[in-house]
Amino acid sequence: MFVVFKRELKSYFATPLAAIFIIIFLVMAGIFTFFLGDFFAWGQADLHAFFMFHPWLYLFFIPAIAMRLWADERKTGTIEILLTLPLTVTQVVMGKFLAAWVFTGCALLLTFPMWISVNILGDPDNGVILTSYIGSFLMAGAFVAIGSCISAISKSQVIAFVISATLCFIFVAIGSPLILNFAGDWMPKFALDTISGFSFHNHFDSLTRGVIDLSDGIFFVSMMALFIFINVALVDLKKAA
Amino acid sequence: MDCLIELKNLVKYFDAIKAVDDISFNVQRGEVLGFLGPNGAGKSTTMKMATGFLLPTSGTAKIMGYDVTEKPIQARRKMGYLPEGAPAYGDMTPFEFLTFVAEARGLKGNEIERNIKIVTEKTHIGSVLKQQIETLSKGFRRRVGLAQALIHDPDVLILDEPTDGLDPNQKYEVRKLIQEMAKDKAIIISTHILEEVEAVCTRAIIISQGKITADETPDSLKARSERHNAIYVTVKNDSATIARTTFMQFDTVKRVEKCSENESHVEYIIIPKKGFNLLDQVSTIVRERGWAAGELRVEHGHLDDVFRQITSKTLS
Ligand SMILES: Nc1ncnc2c1ncn2[C@@H]1O[C@H](COP(=O)(O)OP(=O)(O)O)[C@@H](O)[C@H]1O
Ligand SMILES: [Mg+2]
Numbered sequence: 001m002f003v004v005f006k007r008e009l010k011s012y013f014a015t016p017l018a019a020i021f022i023i024i025f026l027v028m029a030g031i032f033t034f035f036l037g038d039f040f041a042w043g044q045a046d047l048h049a050f051f052m053f054h055p056w057l058y059l060f061f062i063p064a065i066a067m068r069l070w071a072d073e074r075k076t077g078t079i080e081i082l083l084t085l086p087l088t089v090t091q092v093v094m095g096k097f098l099a100a101w102v103f104t105g106c107a108l109l110l111t112f113p114m115w116i117s118v119n120i121l122g123d124p125d126n127g128v129i130l131t132s133y134i135g136s137f138l139m140a141g142a143f144v145a146i147g148s149c150i151s152a153i154s155k156s157q158v159i160a161f162v163i164s165a166t167l168c169f170i171f172v173a174i175g176s177p178l179i180l181n182f183a184g185d186w187m188p189k190f191a192l193d194t195i196s197g198f199s200f201h202n203h204f205d206s207l208t209r210g211v212i213d214l215s216d217g218i219f220f221v222s223m224m225a226l227f228i229f230i231n232v233a234l235v236d237l238k239k240a241a
Numbered sequence: 242m243d244c245l246i247e248l249k250n251l252v253k254y255f256d257a258i259k260a261v262d263d264i265s266f267n268v269q270r271g272e273v274l275g276f277l278g279p280n281g282a283g284k285s286t287t288m289k290m291a292t293g294f295l296l297p298t299s300g301t302a303k304i305m306g307y308d309v310t311e312k313p314i315q316a317r318r319k320m321g322y323l324p325e326g327a328p329a330y331g332d333m334t335p336f337e338f339l340t341f342v343a344e345a346r347g348l349k350g351n352e353i354e355r356n357i358k359i360v361t362e363k364t365h366i367g368s369v370l371k372q373q374i375e376t377l378s379k380g381f382r383r384r385v386g387l388a389q390a391l392i393h394d395p396d397v398l399i400l401d402e403p404t405d406g407l408d409p410n411q412k413y414e415v416r417k418l419i420q421e422m423a424k425d426k427a428i429i430i431s432t433h434i435l436e437e438v439e440a441v442c443t444r445a446i447i448i449s450q451g452k453i454t455a456d457e458t459p460d461s462l463k464a465r466s467e468r469h470n471a472i473y474v475t476v477k478n479d480s481a482t483i484a485r486t487t488f489m490q491f492d493t494v495k496r497v498e499k500c501s502e503n504e505s506h507v508e509y510i511i512i513p514k515k516g517f518n519l520l521d522q523v524s525t526i527v528r529e530r531g532w533a534a535g536e537l538r539v540e541h542g543h544l545d546d547v548f549r550q551i552t553s554k555t556l557s
Contacts, residue, residue, distance in 0.1 A: 081389065
């Protein structure tokens, strides 16, 4: 598994694309925070405005990172080599997943100037910031698992991107007030609660408020496990196709 | 017997298309099996099932006794596979790629370096070891693919069109390499180049539309050729007509064709009926009548004749 992880992570950094990606991510994070989030007007030295936009950023950023994981292997045929090595499908899926997750983690870490600035500007609650970072990283993992899983069903990176971005959007949006108000008119309450229970946005939001609820962490870890499991099943299924 | 590859009743459907239709054969240690067939015959699909990359619709494949679907890890350890088109990670150098494959195959430390050195020499890729694979020529890429398949010195080699895209010298080198390795491995190579089968294979299987239509040595395949034991004879111009008529009257002759002619002589090929040898008869009469204008030549047959014969029969 570590061998696959290493190869995959290296290949992220092998092209300048990775650097470009991370830069775009950082710039977008900055723009969202300062302009849309009105960082300065918030009047408070914390990073809430910054983290608030993470689900929406990941929506594009992570499918773009994950789309190549399997689609590219199928397109170039290297999957035939990969899957005839003496490794289990689970090992390969995990290796790829972890590489993409660590890569997003790197992008996330590079936002540290934000953290430095708020500490210079004021006296933020660094505990809250830490849980927010952890929350964001866990949420990123769930997105990566979705992206990797979708990448396994298509030869085309573009298709993989579109489908996984859509799926990620659904997972973020189902908890937003707009959707809830709309659906609230005709859906029974328990269904509504169940649906919004799957919202990445809601689970993440509570973590960014410094509410340390283990269930939010467990939620993201379970989502990862679920999609990794589906990913393995999809790769196996393709063998029989 | 030391049977390293056992394929039993392999069938593969892609939706409604039957790509492989009940293929069974065994390959022993020391054998080089040439897997022949027109495009789309099902060669690659059969090989993919033999490696466990594709699951058969029915049937089993075993590598050194390990079923590739039930004991995939053990089976894969024993086997090297060059997929069709020799895919490789374009963003890596051959050295990185071989290191990756070696590590994934569980080789350690010194062994990795040593084996990379060995396969690099065998496949002559030393000069491009540090160059990105996507910038390499087709010939080098193919050999990198081959090196990857050999890195752990496996007992079983499954090579899908190993010489495709190589120039004649490189083809020669790769064939020599396969021959050198042949005695202690079981090797399957797929190809549509018939001379390759003659050059390296101890046995040839021809498949057509997913079915095995011939399974024998290259020599006995050649014997199936219409031109097997045919005789080329060159006669003087002025006796050409009479010679031709005489040959035609032999009851063991199937056909006489004119191959070439010039001002002084004509060359005929005399094709015997199946199983007959005309050499003595023809050489005697040509000598006695004084028709001869050159040497007699016996033809051993052409694999491409046989190939066409066998594979077009099933198509029509
Ligand atoms: N993944 C696939 N999906 C559908 N059909 C396929 C697939 N792979 C191969 N085939 C079909 O199976 C047949 C055999 O193909 P293949 O094994 O590649 O032949 P060969 O290697 O002898 O040229 C062809 O008709 C091909 O179109
Ligand atoms: Mg093929």
